[in-house]
Each structure stands twice: as C-alpha cells, then as structure tokens.
Amino acid sequence: MKASTLAAILAPIFLAGCASTPSSFTYNPNKSNALNLANIGGVQTGISDTDMPKDSTGTLATSIPYGVAFTASGFASPALGFTSFGGGAMSLLSFLTTPKAQGARNSIMAFMPSHMATSKQDAQKKLFDIYYHNAGKAIENLGAVPLLGSDEEMKKYTSKLTFRRALIQNPDWNCPNDAPNTSRKTKCWLVVDVKEPGVLNYPNFVTSSPSYYYFSASSGNDYSQIRFEKPKTAKIPEYEILSALSKTLPDWTYMYIAPKQVTNRIGDVMKFPFILRSGNTELFIKP
Secondary structure, three states, X not given: OOHHHHHHXXXXXXXXXXXXXXXXXXXXXXXXXXXXXXXXXXXXXXXXXXXXXXXXXXXXXXXXXXXXXXXXXXXXXXXXXXXXXXXXXOOHHHOOOOOOOHHHOOEEEEEEEHHHOOOHHHHHHHHHHHHHHHHHHHHHHOOOEEEEOOHHHHHOOOOOOOEEEEXXXXXXXXXXXXXXXXXXXXXXXXXXXXXXXXXXXXXXXXXXOOOEEEEOOOOOOOOOEEEEXXXXXXXXXXXXXXXXXXXXXXXXXXXXXXXXXXXXXXXXXXXXXXXEEOOEEEXXXXX
C-alpha cells in the first residue's frame, strides 16, 4: 500500500465528548418506527416525522424505482422534488431545526449484547470491524475495488484502530484507482468511525439482552458515524452501498442517514432522512 494512501486511511478527526442516554427507551406508537429508532439511538434534536407526501392526485406514488426509500412521492424524484403536495409537503427545515442538530449528521447506533464483548474497548473494536469489513464487501459487490487498511498495517502507526477510511476505486464512478503522488481529496473514500460505548441495562425495544453496550449518537462530537468523502465529480451509489451494508448487520445496530448526506445510483441527492436497519429503509412518516 502506498504511503500516501495509508496516511489517508489513518487520518482521523480528533474530537472529544461524552455520550448521554435517551430519556425514554419505551416505544411510542404515535411516532414512526424510524423516529423511535432515531430517538432511542440518541438522535433527538433536529428531527421529526412528517405527513405522507402526496402527488397531485392525492395518492401515494409507487412507480419510482430503486427501493422503499424512493416510493414516497416527492422524496427523491427530480421531477417532484420538494414541490407542494398540499398537507404532505416536505421542507428540509422540518427536519433540521439547528445547524448542528443531531438530525443533520449520519450516525451509527448500536445495542450490542454484553455477552459479545469483554469490555467497552472490545465492543468498540468489534462494532468497527462489523461495519468496516462488511462495507468493503458491499463496495466490491457493487462493482468497485475497495482498498482497506488492515489491523497489522494500522498498528505500525497508531493505536487507534476504530477510525479508518476505505478507498473506493471505480473509474466509472469517477473514483480513480490508487496512484502515487495523488492527493487524498482527488480520491473516493468511505469513512467508518466508531466511538467507545457505554454499558446499560435499561429495558428497550431494540434488543432483549438485559445488559448491552450502548453506542449513542447523542453527543455533539463523540458519536459513531459512517460517511463518504469524495471529489465533486464522483458518482458513487452511496445509498445502494449503505443499504447493502445494512443487510449484513445484526438487528441490534443500524444507521441514521441525514438529509442531503448521500446520493443514489442515478445521481440524486437524497434530501430526506431515513434509517437503514437489516436491509430495510425506514422513513420518518407519521403513523
């Protein structure tokens, strides 16, 4: 592996903070499943449910392809976008109430059963491995060549093994192959950053384990996340990669994807928030 590429894989953003827990771990039937999952995972500010967007005939559009995330009319269609659909019109401001709201950033949430790890640090590394290595497989299955940094390589330079980039190589996506003397900013990356969890024993609706390692997204800075870094010309099927990744994850962990943070394979910016869990896309729509 080239030294410049290794340095890019390693380069973390040093942030500090402490995690807090949601005020209630009880499922609220008056909220969508997405909002319940977001709230229990620590995303509580800058996010809310919306009325079901409707097309001009007042019916739910189901003709937009590429999966559940695109079946709600107006959510992703370039023709519909965020135009008016009566009482169902969506506004990005309804989701993002503050510039640095929890709802404005991608987050990883998890309730890892305590028997799966021997310590908080062990749980942190195991969750990182689940996301990082399965993300590499998802990237490869969609036709790109991932370049991942191994633990052995990382240990030569750092003791921090739960932050890492994966290089995405596919010229068809305008993601160049690894080459010497090229800037990190000209390449395409998937970033996985997993923070140390807390240990809780509150009853909840995500896992039946009486004790678990809780990876919360509530902290202003110290939260686990997954995101893409890429040049403006890149055309990465980000939603498809993350959706494929979610199919490989245990049901006690899931991803919150914030508005305008990922694109799909036809190049649309996905302007609405959603949860990815076990291969399912959960939308923030009022029950």
